[in-house]
Each structure stands twice: as structure tokens, then as C-alpha cells.
Amino acid sequence: MSELKSGSNLEKVLKAGHFAFTGECGPPKGANVEHLKEKIEPLKGMVDAVNVTDNQTAVVRMSSWAASTIMCQEGVEPNFQMVCRDRNRLAIQADILGVYAMGIRNMLCLSGDHQRFGNHPESKNVYDIDSMQLIALVKKMRDEGKFLNGEEIDVPPRLFIGAAANPFSDPFEFRVYRLAKKIDAGADFIQTQCIYNMDRFKEFIKQAVDMGLYEKCYILAGVTPMKSVGMALYMAKQVPGMDVPESLIKRLRGAGKGKAGEEGIRFALEQIEEFKEMEGVAGVHLMAIEWEHKVPEIAERAGVLPRPTV
Amino acid sequence: MIVADRKPLKEILEMLDGCNRVLIVGCKGCVSVCNVGGSKEVGILASILKIAGKKNGLDIEVDEKTLERQCDPEYVDQIKDVVADYDVILSMACGVGPQFLSERYPENRCLPAVNTTFFGGAVQHGIWEERCAGCGTCGIHHFGGLCPIARCSKSLLNGPCGGSADGKCEISKDVDCIWDMIVKKAMEQGRLDDLLKFKPAKNWSTARDGGPRTSVREELVQ
Ligand code: SF4
Ligand code: SF4
Numbered sequence: 467m468s469e470l471k472s473g474s475n476l477e478k479v480l481k482a483g484h485f486a487f488t489g490e491c492g493p494p495k496g497a498n499v500e501h502l503k504e505k506i507e508p509l510k511g512m513v514d515a516v517n518v519t520d521n522q523t524a525v526v527r528m529s530s531w532a533a534s535t536i537m538c539q540e541g542v543e544p545n546f547q548m549v550c551r552d553r554n555r556l557a558i559q560a561d562i563l564g565v566y567a568m569g570i571r572n573m574l575c576l577s578g579d580h581q582r583f584g585n586h587p588e589s590k591n592v593y594d595i596d597s598m599q600l601i602a603l604v605k606k607m608r609d610e611g612k613f614l615n616g617e618e619i620d621v622p623p624r625l626f627i628g629a630a631a632n633p634f635s636d637p638f639e640f641r642v643y644r645l646a647k648k649i650d651a652g653a654d655f656i657q658t659q660c661i662y663n664m665d666r667f668k669e670f671i672k673q674a675v676d677m678g679l680y681e682k683c684y685i686l687a688g689v690t691p692m693k694s695v696g697m698a699l700y701m702a703k704q705v706p707g708m709d710v711p712e713s714l715i716k717r718l719r720g721a722g723k724g725k726a727g728e729e730g731i732r733f734a735l736e737q738i739e740e741f742k743e744m745e746g747v748a749g750v751h752l753m754a755i756e757w758e759h760k761v762p763e764i765a766e767r768a769g770v771l772p773r774p775t776v
Numbered sequence: 777m778i779v780a781d782r783k784p785l786k787e788i789l790e791m792l793d794g795c796n797r798v799l800i801v802g803c804k805g806c807v808s809v810c811n812v813g814g815s816k817e818v819g820i821l822a823s824i825l826k827i828a829g830k831k832n833g834l835d836i837e838v839d840e841k842t843l844e845r846q847c848d849p850e851y852v853d854q855i856k857d858v859v860a861d862y863d864v865i866l867s868m869a870c871g872v873g874p875q876f877l878s879e880r881y882p883e884n885r886c887l888p889a890v891n892t893t894f895f896g897g898a899v900q901h902g903i904w905e906e907r908c909a910g911c912g913t914c915g916i917h918h919f920g921g922l923c924p925i926a927r928c929s930k931s932l933l934n935g936p937c938g939g940s941a942d943g944k945c946e947i948s949k950d951v952d953c954i955w956d957m958i959v960k961k962a963m964e965q966g967r968l969d970d971l972l973k974f975k976p977a978k979n980w981s982t983a984r985d986g987g988p989r990t991s992v993r994e995e996l997v998q
Contacts, residue, residue, distance in 0.1 A: 551930070555977065577937045580929050582947045591930065595977045598934030602974065614977060632938030640936070640959045643972055647934065651974055659938055706939040706946040 472626035474571035475543045476515040478776040480684045485742055486749025487770045489513035489761055492522055493533035505758045506540045512765040515572050520547040524584025531561055535568045546570045549578025554594040555614055566623030574628035575600040598651050601629050605652030629653035633670035635707035642673040649683040657751040660690040663709040675746040684748035687741045692730030695719050738768045777806035778870040779904045780890040791887050795863040796835055802842035803869035810904055812890055813868030815842035846873030852880045859884050912982025920961040927954035933975040
């Protein structure tokens with residue numbers, strides 16, 4: 467990891483050896499720019515980059531590239547997310563060039579949730595390429611200056627390439643190999659699925675450390691504070707590949723009426739403390755879902771402020 | 777085989793609205809094997825239509841005929857002397873059948889009585905599952921003989937995705953995650969290395985994406 471690949475703030479923070487702290491923001495269900503700006507506002511200065519989701523859970527929202535552009539204008543660095551569900555390789559490459567031209571420097575490559583979950587279950591799913599191939603595609607465009615078909619690109623996009631890893635989906639034994647495959651394909655950084663089962667995560671990160679993966683790629687641990695017992699139950703039962711231990715649900719219940727949210731934040735803070743010390747973890751990705759205004763408080767209490775300027 | 781399901785009666789009746797003379801044509805190929813469009817099912821649909829006609833005070837005459845296959849001009853020809861007697865030919869073959877009939881008998885209206893669903897097989901009596909999507913370049917030897925194109929909900933070539941849980945696909949607990957099977961089989965066989973290799977983007981031009989396909993076997997063309 468000698469010279470900078472993209473020059474993004476996130477890349478610089480990680481490269482300088484700081485413990486990274488990234489946030490997340492879902493674009494509005496409409497063209498409501500004011501609403502988007504309201505969601506971006508509390509994230510300013512609190513995180514190194516903000517993931518801008520791409521039709522997350524297959525629900526139509528303002529496009530991630532447009533919302534990322536607005537975020538740039540607001541002075542916050544976006545981590546542009548792209549899913550393979552909604553675009554073929556032509557649209558994918560066109561959008562990659564477009565976002566780079568608009569000043570975006572980080573991109574997270576995802577398969578995307580199947581549209582069966584979303585608000586247009588009757589749509590056709592594209593999946594021309596998968597997330598692994600998307601990672602390799604962005605790398606090829608950046609490092610070789612070539613399109614997928616081998617043609618030269620006139621000004622290649624220089625993006626910091628991100629990918630996701632879910633240590634909690636099955637088969638568990640294969641998960642670290644899939645991580646390795648993503649890193650080989652070209653991932654510069656990884657953001658994991660929300661972690662609640664710390665034991666299982668530790669086992670996963672130990673495997674990654676043993677395989678030397680953390681030396682080739684920055685791994686950011688995913689944290690989503692539980693807002694309520696209901697949210698924990700929903701995550702436990704309804705979200706495939708999510709592992710919410712019974713002990714956490716008990717702990718949230720035990721907090722008493724109206725206090726589960728605070729208990730959820732406390733649990734998240736304890737996790738962040740552990741991650742700071744954990745070998746192989748280069749930072750935290752905080753996904754405060756529809757809780758953006760809580761990010762300053764969480765960042766403050768987690769002791770990750772002020773964010774480094776590099 | 778090609779698997780199909782019979783269309784709901786309501787839809788068939790709507791299609792037949794205003795028709796008095798109907799020839800139901802079955803097929804002894806795949807749709808017979810999957811119990812949807814063979815002579816038995818043709819007989820059942822004929823009876824249902826006659827009863828429905830009577831109930832609604834309609835004067836519908838329904839005849840039956842089941843051909844060896846409907847995807848072969850030779851067999852499609854076998855009804856050439858009778859088609860003129862009917863307003864409608866209702867095919868119970870897969871989507872190929874009513875099209876071969878339409879092309880052979882341009883004067884007639886040819887309608888589909890079934891919804892053609894997939895290429896698959898019977899996993900147990902009465903249950904069929906999809907196995908192939910006809911992508912035109914079979915690559916299942918890379919995946920332990922299991923097809924992620926047809927059987928992974930996202931057609932991932934470098935799976936499994938993060939939604940795979942307990943052997944099931946993220947879309948439903950009723951759908952197996954084929955990638956779970958591919959990985960477990962590779963582990964059991966000690967061939968995990970195969971799966972660690974990056975599978976590049978697929979060339980879809982041999983699939984339907986490349987436009988309608990034709991297969992020419994020179995030695996057979998006269
Ligand atoms: S790889 Fe293509 S041809 Fe082979 S089983 Fe799958 S869809 Fe069918
Ligand atoms: S859960 Fe398995 S079958 Fe379903 S989309 Fe993911 S990898 Fe494919």
C-alpha cells in the first residue's frame with residue numbers, strides 16, 4: 467500500500483494508520499434535497515466518509531450517485547455504494563466514470579438484496595456481473611485504465627475500492643475465504659455486516675489475521691446500535707444472515723421501558739472500545755439506520771473525535 | 777424437461793370468450809411427464825370447459841387431440857384436416873407448442889393453456905424444481921455439477937452472498953441456497969481450491985441476452 471490509489475480522505479486516514487470511523491446515510495424516498503441535507507448535517511466532521519446506499523433493501527430511492535454528489539457539495543466525503551441488481555455492465559461502467567467525474571473517490575461494491583424484499587418485487591433482476599466481478603472491474607478500470615472489454619479509458623476513474631463481508635452468514639467456514647477472494651479481486655477496504663455476536667466475529671477476524679488478510683486490506687467492523695427491543699427482534703428473525711444473540715435482546719429488555727435505545731448505544735460503545743484494540747480491525751463502520759442525528763453523540767462518547775485531518 | 781403449470785380456469789375462460797368450437801391439443805412430451813398437458817389433462821380440461829360452458833349457458837363444443845409432440849412440424853401437421861372446424865386451438869404444450877401451431881395454421885387462433893415455467897425435473901412425486909436456465913454455455917463443472925445461474929437467486933458466479941443462512945436463500949426459507957450446496961460439496965470432496973478461483977464476468981451472448989437463438993446441425997440439414 468505505497469502510493470495513494472484514489473486520494474480519498476478515507477484512504478488517507480487508513481493509510482496514515484488512524485482508526486477509521488465511517489458513517490452511513492440512506493437517500494430520501496423522493497427528490498427531497500433538503501431532507502437529504504438534514505441527514506448529512508449531523509455527520510459533518512464526525513466520520514471519515516459516509517456510505518450512500520443504493521436502493522437499499524431493493525426500495526427505490528434517490529440514486530446513490532446523485533445523493534453522493536450532493537454530499538460532496540455539502541463537504542462530506544461519500545462512499546458511493548453500487549449494487550449489481552439494477553444495472554448491467556454498460557450502466558455500471560458508465561456510472562463509475564460519472565461518479566468519478568463528479569468528484570467521488572470511494573466506492574463500495576455489492577451484490578444487493580434481492581428485489582423480492584423491496585417495493586418493486588415484480589422487477590427484472592439484472593445480475594449481469596456479481597459483486598466479486600464488480601470489484602475486479604473497478605480495479606481494472608483504475609489500474610489498467612481499461613474497460614471490461616479491454617478498450618482504453620480516456621482518463622481512468624481512480625477510486626478507493628470497498629467491499630462487504632458478512633461473517634455471520636453461512637457456510638461460516640467459507641466466509642474468510644470469500645473475504646480473501648474479494649481482497650484478491652481488488653478490494654482496498656472491507657466493511658462488515660452489523661456485528662452483534664462478538665465471539666463469532668472474533669473467530670472470523672482471527673482467521674483473517676492468520677491468513678494475513680488484514681495486511682492487504684483495511685477491515686472496518688460494522689456497528690449498528692439497536693434502537694429498541696423491537697428492532698433487535700426484527701433483525702434476529704427477519705434479516706437473513708444477521709446474528710443477534712439472545713443475551714443482547716435480554717440486555718435491551720432489562721434496560722426497562724424507554725431505555726433500550728440508550729442500552730443499545732452503550733453496547734455499541736463497548737463494541738467500539740473492543741474493536742480499537744482488536745488485531746486486524748482498522749476501524750468502525752457505524753450504520754446508525756435512520757438515526758443519523760445520534761452520530762455526533764456516539765462519536766463523542768466513543769472517543770473517536772476529532773477526526774484526523776490528513 | 778420443460779415444466780409448466782396449467783393456467784387458472786378463469787384466465788382460460790376469458791381467453792375463450794366468444795368462442796364456440798374449441799380444439800384442445802395436448803402434447804405427449806415434457807408436459808405429459810409433468811402432468812400438465814398430456815392426454816389425461818386434456819380430457820380433464822375439456823370436461824371442465826364443457827361444464828363451465830353449460831353453467832354459463834354457452835354453446836361451447838370442445839374436442840380433444842394429443843399429439844406426439846408439438847415442437848415438430850411432422851406432428852403438428854397431423855391436425856391439418858380438422859383445424860378449419862374450430863374457432864380456437866387451445867394448446868396444452870409448453871410455450872413452443874402454441875407457437876408452432878400458430879405458424880403452421882395462420883388462419884386459426886392458437887392460445888396457450890399453460891404457463892411454461894422452467895427446465896427442471898421431479899424431485900419427488902408432484903414436485904418439480906428448476907435446474908437450468910439455458911444459458912448456452914454450460915459451466916457447471918466449475919461448481920461441482922450444480923448450476924448457480926439457474927439456481928442462485930442472483931446468478932452469482934462467486935457466491936455465496938451474505939444472505940445465505942442455514943442452507944437457505946435470502947429470498948425465502950423455502951428456497952435452498954445453491955451456493956451453500958456448492959461450497960459444502962467442494963469441502964467434502966476436498967476441492968475448495970476450485971471455488972477460490974475468481975470466476976470472471978460471464979459472456980451472456982449465448983444466452984437469451986444475445987437475441988433469439990438458432991441451433992444448426994449441418995449434417996442433418998437437407
Ligand atoms: S450453466 Fe447454463 S446450460 Fe449449464 S445448467 Fe446452468 S443455465 Fe443450464
Ligand atoms: S442466498 Fe445463496 S442462492 Fe440466495 S442469492 Fe445468496 S448465494 Fe444465491
